[in-house]
Amino acid sequence: MKVGKGHMVYLVFILSLLIVSCTPKKEVVQQVQVIKCEQGKPVTGYFSVAKDTPMKEKPSHKSKTKINAKATELLGKADYRILDGDYRLKSFCETEKWVYAMIVKIDEADVQGEFGWIPKSAIKDLSQQAPPKNRKAEDKFDCYEKGIKYYKSIGSYPRLSTGESAEQITELKCSRTIGAFDTGLLQ
Structure with a gap:
């Protein structure tokens, strides 16, 4: 099968979009911190x-x-x-x-x-009152906790089968949507 010049340009464009959309952004990954009670x-x-x-x-x-x-x-x-x-x-x-x-x-x-x-x-x-109305930072942390728990439950922590860091992927997903690891979405 021959691929014409127009088709090749189209394929390169689609591949570029996929690479850009799937590459984690470093600044986004650094926004969420891991909370581990190393003391206390x-x-x-x-x-x-x-x-x-x-x-x-x-x-x-x-x-x-x-x-x-x-x-x-x-x-x-x-x-x-x-x-x-x-x-x-x-x-x-x-x-x-x-x-x-x-x-x-x-x-x-x-x-x-x-x-x-x-x-x-x-x-x-x-x-123990409910958190403030706008829970953006807390919701992001709760999402992160769910994500780490999820990856541990399927045996993909600390590294996914792709070799990527489960923590970094969790941070990335939670920065996009705080519902990334809600149980309904994981099934």
Whole structure:
């Protein structure tokens, strides 16, 4: 069978589209972080904190305070993540004196979520209440948890049969749609 020049151009175009649409974007893959309780035990809840509460990189007062990247960029100098009562956080892990949490709201504005350690002594208003209305960051994390659980259940973790990283593929799928691993779609 002979393939004409017009057909060849069409095939190259289709292949290009497939390659572009199936190639994971590096910046998208880096948006979701894995939450593993390497220290402490899993816990869930929502809370606010006392004024002037530093968000730490590790569960220790001697640990570095997290840097507020956006403020640092705007100010041109290091600005540290110091929380107050206007922040709402979701907890994931806890030790005897610390909670690992994600910021979900600042001044009633939904945010993508930054993770860090908060001293338990600074926590107030701890509750199991439903999350804020716009759950974008939390939904993405929930999607990620479902995806990893799914790949583990079918024996494709940490690498898929294609050799791709299950974590990266999960991050990519969840960045496209938070329902990527809902049980109805997996059957």
